[in-house]
Amino acid sequence: MNFPWLLLILLTPLIGIGLMFLPTKSFPFKTQTIAIYSSAITLVFVLAVLLQFDTSSNALTQFDVNFTWIPIFGINFHLGITGLSLVLVALTAVLTPIVILATQHEHKNRSKEYLIWILLVEASAIAVFMARDLFLFYVMFEAMLIPIFFLVGRFGGERRNFAALKFILFGLAGGLIMLAALIWLYFVTATQLGRGTFSISALTNELNLNTWTERWLFLGFFIAFALKAPMVPGHTWLPDTAEQATPGTSTMLIGILDKVGTFGMMAILLPIFPNASREFAPVIIGFAVFGILYGALVAIAQKDMKRTFAYISISHFGFIVMGIFSFTTIGMIGAIVYMVAHGISTAGLFLTAGYLIKQKNSSLISSFGGVTKAAPSLTGIFLIACLASIALPGMAGFVAEFMVLTGTFQKYQGAAIISTSGIILAAIYMLWLYQRVFTGPENKESKSIIDLDKKQIWILSPIIGLSVLFGFWPAPIIKISTPVVEFTMNQVDAKDPAPLFPKVGQE
Amino acid sequence: MIALAIALPALSAALLLSLGRRTNIWGPYLSIAASTSAFLVGLWQFLLMTNRPTEERASITTIYEWLVVPGTNFKINFGLQLDQLSVSFVLLITFVGTLIHIYSLGYMSHDENKRRFFAYLNLFVAAMLLLVLADNYLLLYVGWEGVGLASYLLIGFWQHKPSAAVAAKKAFVANRVGDFGLSLAIMMMFIIFGSVSFIDVNASVSGSPSWVPLTIGLLLLLAACGKSAQFPLQSWLLDAMEGPTPVSALIHAATMVTAGVYLIVRSASIFNASTFAQNTVIVIGVISLLMGAVIGAAKDDIKKSLAGSTMSQIGYMVLAAGLGPIGYVFAILHLITHGFFKAVMFLGAGSVMHATNDNVDMRRFGGLSKSMIFTTITFFIGYLAIIGIPPFAGFYSKDHIIEAALSHSWAAGIAALFGAGLTAFYMTRMVVMTFFSKPRWEEKVHPHESPISMTLPMIILSIGAATIGIGLTQNNVFEHWLEPVTGFSEPHPPLPILTITYITLGVVALGVIIGISLNRKIPKVAPTKVTLFTTAARNDLYGDLLNETLLMRPGMKLSKFLTIFDRGVIDGFYSGLGLITGSISSRLRRSETGFVRSYALSIVLGTAILVLAILVVRL
């Protein structure tokens, strides 16, 4: 076996957690320091994998680590990385240190607990993205709920218990449906292949499901992913959770964990249930388009900043789902870029707004006004995050949105045209919020707001840098994700439509 | 090489914004230097280009591959196209831009945030250059929204004023409505032609059925309407005057708002292929040119009046661009001359405001010619240029447009002619009210001439406004220059050209005379008893009202309704599930009484039932 990089990536945050439990006398580092270093080292390992990742390789997964786990059920502890997983693992590894750095001092005497949960979120997210065994995927899919549950329930706002409960109920409901589908799938493999297996590659390559089984199984997994992503109408937990959670938690939740839903659609639904995916695609696209406009429209009228961001994300998840189910290379790659862009811009919005919210202990839009004067740097960074979020050209979000829309346009013109109008709504919800919070006459409350200091600006600068970098140079993401998208396109037997009237002499 | 022209201002903007207050002292100068060097780069490229034979003048530089998906035809380069059309724009943008940078040095000297102002100006220059230099529609889109962003930031520069913040947002949103069209157009190009570069699209249009250029053309027109403040997306431009005056001069008069015209001219092949799209462009142009003129004639705010005028003049350009090959060159010619004379007038207005404690109400001006000599002279040159008195610039460009319009149809020609009369009327009104007539200042006001950093740009621009028309049309230089890019065919108006010129001049003279005679006496407060028409014109012909009743209010209602729907119905469904489960469980748990003996009874009964059930089944 080659050097187990993936295991190393997965274990580093866990080792960090272990070190935090050592008595302080024998281990003289502060918990914050440990958390920062372990997430940074994870990032270094991820970068090492990123550099070694071979985009020309024929194998779908790389760096596989495979142990037998529960042999009687054919369950393996199998980690492997496709282009899609790598992109999302990298996103996780980048965002976690930023979140830790930006929020490490928020919970003075409880920072140890907070940081442990955050690192657990990172580890479980990484495990989900790398799992190549469906059972391992399921276990991690459920395990992710735990740290977020405690982060919301122990560190959130006034109605945190309600929010945490709502969050976990939705999560468990989806997980349960998925579990049922998973068990069914297992029995199908047991009868058809003669041995029960959960290996994703075996399920992808060897299984032949009959039509109705495939449809039901597809629906089982899809509902779980759609609740996680979340798609309208299964979205109502997100605004409540985001409203009560701290900005750091919201970033981890919306920026990273919710991507598991869209990741699952692309990495599990499409390859394992290609026929059902094709059948359901138009319906799902319909829901996605509805979600795009619905989320955007509802975002406009929100009174709370964090709720607004949540609805914006719901709208953006609509774009991602639309890209995935467009079944075009451009649309799918666009969806992957969108996941990255959305993660980055969400982090920017929540973390910068978080500084404001923490100072005034309120996330209501109406409690601010004219913040620019007191906090110009904060305003500037927030504005850039806003622009990244509304897909201004030159930002990563634009590349993503354009690719998703173009991909969709190739097959579903109506859906693409309707959802393009989302760019107008985006300008309205974001700039109206910006106008009310940051511009206009300075209100009494806003006068006492303290601007970001140099250190905080440095912490947030990677968010801006990456947004702009991928806006002008998205090639790395596109290159890494092309093989897996090609594979998925083959799997669902989809072809890119040729141009209708190409130039003479051009193919 | 031309990339430097974009990179330098962009770099300077990034530097000024990220370094913050440290750059307060030298920041503005760096910004001016960046803009100047962009101009020099442009000039150098222009000179190199003129030295080459006509067919070798256009060139495309691919900087790098921007968006490429291997294995598909999705391939969009970060490429810059330098040809006669784009270099004309580069020169206009950087030249006027640099002068306005210098002007701002004086105008903004007391503003504590002037570093930010200069950074935004540089950002604008960079984005605008990217817009005109891009070799494909998607990259053009980057510049297109980039200038929109710069415009947003600059309109809202004095963001402590709520009106400025609202105006900025309005401008951005209206632009986004246009961008909706542009996005769809670009996507359609990719789906239909398989490429979004200008060259490929131009080459492919002819091979497609007629609905293709029609649809794409109309979508591009929507985009142009948004950016260029043409009907029906015009209403943001008047509000945009909330921004500092140099911004109004550079962005909302000379350069950015003309980007729509650039887009139409750049997409000439698409519009040439669809007569219906062209006619729509003409109709939009005519409506806007008349609307703008009417609004300009009714406003007492000098900047808003000028903004109405801008809308009207761009209407001329759009009209010309809709005429096809007979009009493209004149659209661009008018665009350039307009860039000069409108900039000089805006800067003049700024200078007047500077002298009168930021007053903009023309009813409180008057007689300023005595105290502000340079401003008066330069403004007057701009005035002569815009109403089209030979040999000033506007004469050459506008006269050509009227000729071309007449050769298209009588209706378009007469509308353009009528517009010329209106222009003469409202501009005369403005000049009379501001510089001549009796002083009507408030008591504290002591008008004075502005500093050299402000007058110098005005002087240079006014020299341009005076001479550039004659310079560019001598021996049809400009037609020959642009022909390889836009195509050109000689217009054949139904009347002799000289006759048209005389008629035009006659109409203009009539406008001037009416303008003077109606403004003999100017009340300090606008009269309230006016005709319905005047009231409508003062209210921007109810453009805002229309937007509000048709879009904003219903949209807001929908949004609020959906919020309630979301809480009540969708979330209500889930909460309902929770409530039902909860109530069932709270009823069921009543059975847990705590009495051991009742538990024992239930065990006994349960066993008995089980036994009975087994017996029943067995029997």
Added chain:
Amino acid sequence: MSPNAYLVLSGIIFSIGALGVLLRRNAIVAFMSIELMLNAANLAFVTSARVWGNLDGQAAAFFVMVVAAAEVVVGLAIIVTIFRTRNSASVDEASLLRW
């Protein structure tokens, strides 16, 4: 050998025990009734073992006895504690463990 008489006796003892648990309030008596039920079960086990000639039933009876003994130890301890705190051994009074 006919097991009927034994089984009938076992049934009667079990019923007495069950009724005792259901009807008596005193915890000690209820406890004794439970023991009666266990012994009724033992009787049935032993009878069956005898009838089938198989020792499994007797082994089960021993198990029951062991369990009963363990239960008495724990149960009596609980009853004593309850009696100490409440001065009563009525099962109906210790009804806090409810909704």
